[in-house]
Amino acid sequence: MSRIVGIDLGTTNSLVAFMDQAGPHVIPGPDGQTKVPSIVGLTDNGLIVGDPAKAHLIRDPSRTIYSVKRFMGRGxxxxxDELQYFPYHLHEKNGVIRIEIGDKTYSPPQVSAMILKELKRRAEEYLKEDISKAVITVPAYFNDSQRQATKDAGLIAGLEVLRIINEPTAASLAYxxxxxxxxxxxxxxxxxxxxDISILKLKDGIFEVLATNGDTHLGGDDLDQRLVDVLVDDISQTQGVKVGExxxxMQTVRLEAERVKVRLSDEIQTMAVIELPTGTYEKMWTRxxxxxxxxxxxxxxxxxxxxxxxxxxxxVSQIDEVILVGGSTRMPLVWRKVEELFGKKPHSELNPDEVxxxxxxxxxxxxxxxxxxxLLLDVTPLSLGIETMGGVMSALIRRNTTIPTSAKEMFTTYVDGQTSVDIHILQGERELVKDNRSLARFQLKLPPLPAGVPRVEVNFLIDANGILHVTARDIRTGEAQSVQVKPSHGLTDDEVEVMIRDSFQFAAEDIKVRQVIEARNEANAIIVATEKALVRGTNLIHGKEAEGIRRILQQLGEVKEGDDHRLIRAKIAEVEKTTHHLAEVLMDATLKEALENKKLSDVIK
Amino acid sequence: MPEASEAEIMDHQHQGTTTARELPMARSMCWHCQSEVTGEYLCGQCVKVQPLSKDLDYFACFQLPRLLNIDEQQLEQTFYELSRTFHPDFYSTKDESEKAISLGNSAFLNAGYRTLKDPIQRAEYLIRLEAGAVKDIRSNPPADLFEEILELQETLETFRQLAPNGPSSDLEALRIKLQDEREHLEKRQAEMEASLQNKFKEWDQLQGCAPLPSQAREEKNTLLRDMQEILSNRTYVRNMVNDLLETTG
Structure with a gap:
């Protein structure tokens, strides 16, 4: 059985972890960093993900996507209300947000899939094996559409998502x-x-979630935004420019706001420094x-x-322990507020970013x-119901019900010969349909019979991922009925199918792009080094030789702008061959210099 | 939707998926290897998990007698044990049929635990289980309670209409009146719960006498009817209290 990895697909950062005999470990990247910024950038040479994309954010914000998690499963x-804060353009198609970047359009699950693929690649490189299965975390308060969108993202990334697990409960497992x-x-x-807030009962290895609640639009991003707003006003006034335009x-300000917030968790005051073309803004900010x-x-x-x-x-007094999870809980203010509410000191021994x-x-x-x-026994965060007469929601499964769980509902006809019943599935706690989340609609097919005679039983099952499955059965015949559920804010199966195919195509392109980028970086390094060497070696080699090197260097400079990594590699090899003699001469010169400037005893030592 | 909830309770089986439903359900024979199932939930031969019987009720599932005061510690312990047997987490690497059975069994188990853990839901469930024997269980509130609640709802509506206009002496007077009414209703709810508690005890004592003399059967039916009436009245009162709490604070 192949290894299954655990993935935290976060709003601002994502991580991948695995478990061995020693316990769970977060997988670091080549630079030792465990966090991959959840940012995707479209460059002329292809897609970039993580830290390189973060750098891209300031250069080309309209083609850099961040915080895509906020758009998962949403219209x-x-x-x-938050659109103004995002530099990229959005529109909606079939109830799903689409993000326009460059001349391409992506759905949020596709963008999340790019992040997942980066994590998958990271895990594969580190573990030296193929990874095809994963557990992905979501906020406990995510609704069905948001969970389904996350699962779709996994599929598009070529991962079998064995389980969608709630973030706070995942944290409780680690603890x-x-x-x-x-x-x-x-x-x-x-x-x-x-x-998210989750209340759990831990007993003999059973982690039973008793209740959960939360806000899927409240986090560190929103805290940053408050500071951004103030900074933008301040800079606009002092420098006489409209930064917002x-x-x-704006992205430069946003990144500095985030850094200032982070520093203020450790320090009482810190200097905000923002370099803009109009001048440098500097101001002391206190906690x-x-x-x-x-x-x-x-x-x-x-x-x-x-x-x-x-x-x-x-x-509150019955709670034995309060555990803090998530990067934003590093703020002393959060600690104070939580302590005030629960009347006990919260703790966070495990890294809140990694837990x-x-x-x-x-x-x-x-x-x-x-x-x-x-064993984790989790709950569904929101009540599930259907629309009934008068636009009222009738709850079938109450919030905080342990999952998996199911509810049955019998449907019949009101008119003779009626052949279908429309069913509208909702999620939420409010009485009226319009105040709740529309999950999906489907039409139940019925045989044309006198009113009230057909009896179809519909089974609503929420699985252990918190995702709804609907099945129907004709009570008179006992036969199962197929149900075509149309999600209100989700991709259809066909759409996901196409995206998976596209993704494989991208994958091939991505590898190509990566190879080109790597070859190009190498070419750049060689050009710089060779040019330096030429300066140093002017008097050591023939002018003709130097000219030859310059010529081939120029060729490399031209080739490297192309998209063929093999051509670049070939030219690099040629440069290395041509400069062989120069390198030797320089080496000798360096050695000689070293010897001349030092006493013999120093050299021998 | 009384029809549906009745169907849900009376039809104790709870198939998660089509696959589970189409499997042979004979309790005594393993759906997989066709050998006789000797173990309780797993086949003794092939160790495959078996779908719970259609006839199983929540009390039987948790190995509890049909009593209204139960050992909650034991209930929890059984729930945890059975969860370890049925939870889909432990069937992730198994085939689709086993996954489907695990899902169905788990959903039933979870519903059972939720129902039995709460004393009121437990009683409502038990009454529905035993209802076959009891005719004419009334589910409408008695006229006096009905009228009282209707009147309160009207007052509440007036309050809701006045509230957006900002504070006023009329609004304050209404608020005080509604709060008084709420306290009164809360007291009634507490009384109902106390009398329910007594009825629960009576029921448990009756269940203790076996075999059943015909007189005891009659007594049980009366008790079931009484409990049903109090439960249904309590629901009306409680909903009203919640409405009042939400609106007047």
């Missing part, structure tokens, strides 16, 4: 494994773009300034905590059949 209407905690724990998870500048700016946002996390406790039937990925790796190990003593 344009859901995000209209439970570490210190064999027992009792009632609260996991407070404030990430880059989402907030320059997307590149107090920052806390005032974001106070209401942090306080917004407290109501979901109270709701979760109420749903779990608990009071979710570690937990996903533990869950992957459980699914792989290796870890047998742990």
């Amino acid at each position: 344009l209407d859901d995000v209209k 439970g494994l570490q210190n064999k905690t027992q009792g009632l724990i609260a996991i407070y998870d404030l990430g880059g773009g989402t907030f 320059y997307p590149e500048w 107090e300034n920052m806390e005032t700016l974001v106070m209401d946002l942090v306080e917004r996390t407290l109501a979901p905590c109270r709701y979760a406790l109420k749903d779990a039937g608990l009071t 979710v990925a570690l937990g996903a790796a533990v869950q992957a190990d459980i699914l792989g059949g290796h870890t047998k003593d742990l």
Whole structure:
């Protein structure tokens, strides 16, 4: 059985982890960094992901996608308030947001798939084996569409998603494994773009989620934005320019705002330095300034905590431990607020950026059949229901019901000869249909019979991923009926199919792009080094030889702009051959110089 | 939708997928190797998980007698044990049929635990299980309660209409009136719950006497009817209390 990895697909950063006998480990990249910024850039030479894309953000913001998680499983209407903050263009097709970058259009699952592929590649390089299976985490408060979109992203990336697991519960697994905690724990998870609170009961290796609540649009991004708004106003005033009109500048401000926020978690004050073409902006910011700016946002996390406790039937004093997860919980303000609410000091021994990925790796190990003593019993975060007469939602499965779970509903006709019934599936806690999330619609086919005679039983099943499956059965004949569910904010199976195919095609292109980029980088390095060598060696070689080297160097300079990595490689080899003599001469000269300038005793030593 | 909920309760089987439903369901024979199933949930021969019986009710599933005061510790322990047997996490590497059975069994188990854990849901479920024997269970509230709630709802509506206009003495007076009414209703709810608790005890005592004399059967039916009535009235009161809480704070 091939190895299953655990992936934390975050709003701002993503990580991949695996588990071995020693426990779960996060996989670092070649630079030792475990976090891959969840950013995708389209360059003239192809797609780039992670840190290179972050650098690209300032150069070409309209072709760089960040925080795509906010758009997963959503329509344009859901995000209209935040659109102004994104430098790229969005539109909607079939209820799904589409992101325009360059002359291409991508759905959010496709962009997430690019990040997943980067993580997959990272894991494959590190583990030296093919990776095709994964557990991917999502915010606990993600609805069905958002979960399905995440699963689609996995498929498009060529990963079989064995389980969608909730981030706070993943974190609890990592903690439970570490210190064999027992009792009632609260996991407070404030990430880059989402907030979750989960209340769990840990007993004898069972991790039973009692209740969960949250806000899928509240995270570090929003905290940064508060500072960005103030900085932009300040810079615009002091420098007399409208910063907001320059997307590149806005991204420079945004990145510095994030850094200032991070520094203020450790320091009482810090200098914000922003280099813009109009001049350098410098201003001292204090932690107090920052806390005032974001106070209401942090306080917004407290109501979901109270709701979760109420749903779990608990009071704050019954909670044994409060654990902090997510990069944003590094803020001292968050610590204070959480401590005030729960009346006890929260803790976070495990790196809050890595703990979710570690937990996903533990869950992957459980699914792989290796870890047998742990079991996670999670819940569905939102009530599931159907539309009934008068635009009212009738709940079939209540929020915080342990999953998997199912509910049955009997449908019949009201008119003689009626041959179909339209069913509208919803998720949410409000009474009226319009205030809840539309998940999907489907039409139930019925035989033409007198009103009330047909009886079709529809089974709504939420699986262990928190994803809904609908089946139907004709009670009179006992036969199963096929149900074609049309998601309100999701890709259809056909669309996903096409995207998977495209993705394979991209994969081939991606490899090509990567090879070209690598060859080009090498060519650039050789050109610089050779030019330096030529300067140093002017008097050591014949003018004719130098001329020959220059000629071939120029050829390399031309070839490297092309898209054929083999041609570049061939030219590099040619340059190396031609400069062989020069290199030798220089080496001799260097040695001679070294010897001349030092006493014999120094050289021998 | 009383029809559906009845169907859900009375038809205890809960197939997750088509695959599970089309499998042979004979409890005594393994769906996979056709040998006789001797173990409780797993085939003794091929160790494949077996679909739970169609006739299984929640009490039987959790190995509990049909009582209304149950050992909650034991309930939890059984739930955890059975979860370790059925949860889809442990069938991730198995074939599709086993996955489907695990999913169906888990969904049933979870529903059962949720129902039995809550004393009110437990009682409602038990009444529906036993309802075959009880005729004319009334589900409408008695006229006096019905009228009282109707009137309260009207007052609440007036309050809702006034509220957006900002604070006023009329609004304040209404708020105080509604809060008083709420306290009164909460007291009634508590009384109902106390009397339910007594009925639960009576039921458990009756269940204790075996074999059943015909007189006890009669007594049980009366008790079931009484409990149903209190439960249904309590639901009306509780919904009203929640409405009041939401609107007037």
